[in-house]
Amino acid sequence: MHMLVDCSNCRTPLQLPPGAKSIRCAICHAITLIADPRSVPPPPPYSSSAHHNYPSPPPPSVVAPSPYNHEPSGPPPSPHGxxxxxxxxxxxxxxxxxxxxxxxxxxxxxxxxxxxxxxxxxxxxxxxxxxxxxxxxxxxxxxxxxxxxxxxxxxxxxxxxxxxxxxxxxxxxxxxxxxxxxxxxxxxxxxxxxxxxxxxxxxxxxxxxxxxxxxxxxxxxxxxxxxxxxxxxxxxxxxxxxxxxxxxxxxxxxxxxxxxxxxxxxxxxxxxxxxxxxSALSKVTSTGAMTYSFIQAIERGHGTTYGNMLNAMRSTIRNTDNGLDGGIVTSLLTMLLTGGSLSSGFRxxxxxxxxxxxxxxxxxxxx
Known part of the structure; x- marks a missing residue:
């Protein structure tokens, strides 16, 4: 069962990993030793229909840990981190x-x-x-x-x-x-x-x-x-x-x-x-203007420097291109969103x- 403890310095609630004897607060960096922990209700049992990015589920007899206390599984660290x-x-x-x-x-x-x-x-x-x-x-x-x-x-x-x-x-x-x-x-x-x-x-x-x-x-x-x-x-x-x-x-x-x-x-x-x-056409075709412009800047080859990125993003929002083009945007939005177009006039x-x-x-x- 997971434990919730208050930071000894700033009183921020912290989730204590199983078996840990102390925890460092992300807010004030103080180290808190276990004292008067409060129980937190365990998460619901693992369901095979739910999508989890975290380590494989434990046997049914073991309570699944909170995902935010554990680093996700994955390939070994690369030389680039x-x-x-x-x-x-x-x-x-x-x-x-x-x-x-x-x-x-x-x-x-x-x-x-x-x-x-x-x-x-x-x-x-x-x-x-x-x-x-x-x-x-x-x-x-x-x-x-x-x-x-x-x-x-x-x-x-x-x-x-x-x-x-x-x-x-x-x-x-x-x-x-x-x-x-x-x-x-x-x-x-x-x-x-x-x-x-x-x-x-x-x-x-x-x-x-x-x-x-x-x-x-x-x-x-x-x-x-x-x-x-x-x-x-x-x-x-x-x-x-x-x-x-x-x-x-x-x-x-x-x-x-x-x-x-x-x-x-x-x-x-x-x-x-x-x-x-x-777009205000429907819930299916809409995306955020900023997220769209960020991805478009990368797909159109402007993701070289931070200045080029910022200029390209602003240009996309000002000029409001007609249609969704660019590799990742096209392939993803065609698959998920069935197409759409930008409306004009963003301020x-x-x-x-x-x-x-x-x-x-x-x-x-x-x-």
Whole structure:
């Protein structure tokens, strides 16, 4: 049976792996020894009809462990390190907040990572409302646990990816660490009852713990997502491709960078903008404009540098091509989505943020 313990320093709930005598908090890095553990209901018995990316199920007499306490099985580490990803597609199905393209975005992103960038399927955690496993629903708790898992035990050479497609929002910041006075947020399925996930927590969970040699990319297709990872620098680029790095380090002096690793985020729009679906025709043909433009930039050969990627993404959204072309987008969407076309008139500009400044036109892009 799994145990839940509170961090001895910041009181964050932590799931204790079976047999462990202590655990390090992903938020404040304090080490907590076992004390007054609280039992957590075990997950339902393994069903052969459910799809699991984690290690093979135990015998029926053994309770299946929580997936987020264990590194996925897969091939031995390559000389270039391990690849690991968390993909969230939140459609808010059957609610007044329902979105059309988010689950399609998640499927497209997984297809891209597996087929273009050789991420092992066993190292990708998918969170969508389509999942039958309760641990794979994009609730606030499951998203938190997935983000903890993403960085847990990462080593130099590892490549990590976090993709989110869903609602984003803002809330008033009272600590003085936001340039515009607002925190950016991501909305899980249960945000109306459990609350949103705030950029400060995202930063503390998957940015600050990154050790030297580890690379994290976030692809965030949501409204108000420009600085949703709270990274210190934003690439402010005009329509001619000229750019400068805007300093978003908090005036309070709180460190929002990494522990030596590299964190870079592509987001769907600026903090004061909203993001769009590529089509309002039906739930079948829709995808997020930002996710679509990200994949198109790679498929059309623009994924050479970060500057070329950002320019290509913005151009795709501004020009709104007719039809879905490009290898991965075509093959995946033909199979899954039966075709579709982009609607025109999107008013959003994808953004690039990073933990350190760099020359966007000379730094090679890679996942």
């Amino acid at each position: 391990n690849k690991r990803a968390v993909i969230c597609g939140v459609s808010y199905k059957n609610t007044r907040n329902e979105l059309m393209g988010c689950v399609n975005d998640a499927k497209c992103m997984k297809y891209l990572l597996v087929n273009r960038f050789k991420f092992p399927e066993s190292s990708i955690v998918m969170l969508t409302e389509e999942e039958t496993d309760p641990y794979r629903r994009p609730t606030k708790h499951n998203m938190r646990m997935a983000l903890y898992w993403l960085v847990q035990g990462c080593k130099p050479g590892d490549s990590l990816v976090f993709h989110f497609s869903g609602h984003g929002s803002q809330q008033r910041n009272y600590s003085g660490d936001e340039v515009d006075g607002y925190d950016e947020t991501l909305c899980p399925t249960d945000f109306e009852t459990q609350g949103m996930i705030v950029d400060d927590e995202i930063n503390a969970t998957i940015v600050r713990p990154l050790p030297r040699g580890v690379k994290l990319h976030a692809i965030i297709d949501a409204c108000h997502s420009g600085t949703v990872l709270d990274l210190p620098f934003l690439c402010r680029m005009d329509r001619n491709g000229r750019y400068f790095w805007e300093d978003h380090r908090p005036r309070s002096g709180v460190w929002k960078g990494t522990n030596g690793g590299e964190a870079i985020s592509f987001s769907g729009c600026d903090d004061n903008e909203t993001s769009a679906d590529t 959003q500009e994808p953004q690039l943020t990073a933990n350190e400044t760099f020359d966007v036109y000379s730094k090679p892009f890679s996942l």
